[in-house]
Amino acid sequence: VADVPIGHITNGVHAESWIAAEIIALYDQYLGEDWTLRQTERTTWEAIDSIPSEELWQIHKKLKARLIDHARKNLEEQRRRAKDSPERIAEAQTLLNPEALTIGFARRFATYKRANLLFHDLPRLSRILNQSGRPVQILFAGKAHPADIPGQDLIREIYRVSQVDEFKGKIVMLENYDINLARYLVQGVDVWLNNPLRPLEASGTSGEKAALNGVINFSVLDGWWEEGYDGTNGWSIESSPDSDWQTQENENAESLYTKLEQEIIPLYYRQETYPEPWTAVMKRSIKTLSPEYNTHRMVQNYTDQFYAPTMSRYRKFQADGNHAAHTLAEFKLFILKNWGEVGSAIARDDLTLPASTGFKEVKVDIHLGQIAMKDVAAEIVYYADNKEGIWEPVHVPLIPEKDIDGGFSRFHTQIPSHLTHLKHYSVRVRPYHPLFNHHSEMSHNYTSVL
Structure with missing residues (x-):
């Protein structure tokens, strides 16, 4: 949620x-x-x-x-x-x-x-x-x-x-x-x-x-x-x-x-x-x-949280002959055309082994095909007990490292060692562009269990 x-x-x-x-x-x-x-x-x-x-x-x-x-x-x-x-x-x-x-x-x-x-x-x-x-x-x-x-x-x-x-x-x-x-x-x-x-x-x-x-x-x-x-x-x-x-x-x-x-x-x-x-x-x-x-507070909230940011975004997209709008539209068309190539996430470390230091280094190779690493947001997702008996998702961003052979790109991150006893991790990849209004602006989503 x-x-x-x-x-x-x-x-x-x-x-x-x-x-x-x-x-x-x-x-x-x-x-x-x-x-x-x-x-x-x-x-x-x-x-x-x-x-x-x-x-x-x-x-x-x-x-x-x-x-x-x-x-x-x-x-x-x-x-x-x-x-x-x-x-x-x-x-x-x-x-x-x-x-x-x-x-x-x-x-x-x-x-x-x-x-x-x-x-x-x-x-x-x-x-x-x-x-x-x-x-x-x-x-x-x-x-x-x-x-x-x-x-x-x-x-x-x-x-x-x-x-x-x-x-x-x-x-x-x-x-x-x-x-x-x-x-x-x-x-x-x-x-x-x-x-x-x-x-x-x-x-x-x-x-x-x-x-x-x-x-x-x-x-x-x-x-x-x-x-x-x-x-x-x-x-x-x-x-x-x-x-x-x-x-x-x-x-x-x-x-x-x-x-x-x-x-x-x-x-x-x-x-x-x-x-x-x-x-x-x-x-x-x-x-x-x-x-x-009261409605004064309510309308002020609508203005500050929704109306003003929307108007600001509108002005940004309208500037320079609608340059930002054209840029984002082209990006979305490119993603629509090439998203089918995204898949095959491979972990390069055994995530179930305990770490010798406070953090465990994790490397993940993800097949992106024609899509550049900068055009996606990748993360490791796992569930942890919040100490109230409720298991909640934890999201750890994956950092782009380098492109490798066969359309794969390598990402890395660190996970706190006290969490690595968990056996089920997933990698999630979504399109990313700095002009997005939010991370789910496009519905495309690739998830794979590591």
């Missing part, structure tokens, strides 16, 4: 589009009105610590109350469309508690995102949501692709569970998920839940939007959260490394329940007039995640 010339840019979100107006006003006051121009600078966000915790909390409570009001209207309209009884319609205006710990889960309902992981142990979930004096409520929202029947089944399952007596008003499925509803949710819940099946989450951005508003993430370590989580700015849903999917499911569910029971719920309700320990995590989340997971 390390040989594949693929880079990555982690997604970011447009801060001004997702941060609540009240939070923006708070940032204007304490970070400076030009904070949006400095949002990728970590020093900008250090000023978060100067925001009085009670002021931050009161704004958050206002946003949560606004979310709950909107959710009640959503439920009322949902019940009117379903032609529910007048009592059921009226009940919608009393569901949800503005003082309760509120968890949000809203996104595309693909099956790998496991919206129903919370339902792994329903009796345990019931105990968590129905603790006396420590109410917890969970808001779900999302849509499945019209062709994704399993995703639609997840929505049905959530609605079915939400109608069970012990979960009524504690688990709520909001319909007609759109950008407007998403804004209410990422601005107003206390905790943002994300539990995809590793390693299937490409990035995920809903949690980034939530973090900008001071909502704390609680997520599987996958996608952006694997990079963003530092042990102090939210919570992780854990599983053992390289576990199979069923084991991961069981371990994730156990971790999810345990963190809620032992860390998240006790922290939220450890308060007097306002939860100082909770707002400390809110601030830590804002301070550490905001400078990194």
